[in-house]
Amino acid sequence: MSPQRVAARREPPESTQAGEYYHQALALAEELSLRPPVAHCHRGLGRLYAITSQHDQARAALSAAIDHYRTMEMTFRLPEVEAILVQMAVR
């Protein structure tokens, strides 16, 4: 199977639209200074990038989410985000 077909199989069919929604939400949250939603958007984008094998973008987005969560003492989601980063490092 060609690399393109492997990638196509891995990528969820609506990942582009999901990314657009996350970017719209992130822009709006930043504009309105809604810091918790900003953190959640970075987490969502990071997960999406990880699923679609865009590892550099995933690491950047997940690291941003961790920074925001730690700054705001929002510890609930930290283990999930850190686990994704660890999984990516192992691969």
Place this chain on the structure above:
Amino acid sequence: MFAEGRALGEEGLQIAEEVAHPGSLMIAPLGLGMLALRQGDLLNALSLLERVMDICHEADLSTYFPHIAAALGAAYTLGGRVADAVPLLTLAMAQASAVEGVVYQALCRLALGEAQLRDGRVEEAQALAEQALALARAR
């Protein structure tokens, strides 16, 4: 940021307790419960929001039910209690629709969508999220 909100909320709750005003005794812990939920402090969120729901029923303040249920349902989902979240949010969504409360219709749909997603019902979750988005954009 959360600490400032919590301090204000606790001050509000203290005032509500001093004057023993049922509505304020519900609204003050609702704000604190929502703050705990936003921060991901699940134990405090559940404790506060369940207390608020009890007051809502006891004081017959049913107008607030969709608002409280949206927050409590989201807390149940966050804690993995989807079986508790879905019926609560379904009822709240119906009540919000009956009184044409657009904000709470959107919030209940969003929370119910997250519960359905957690339960693996992706199509239902997507439909609810799209409805919530359409309601939000309409306003």
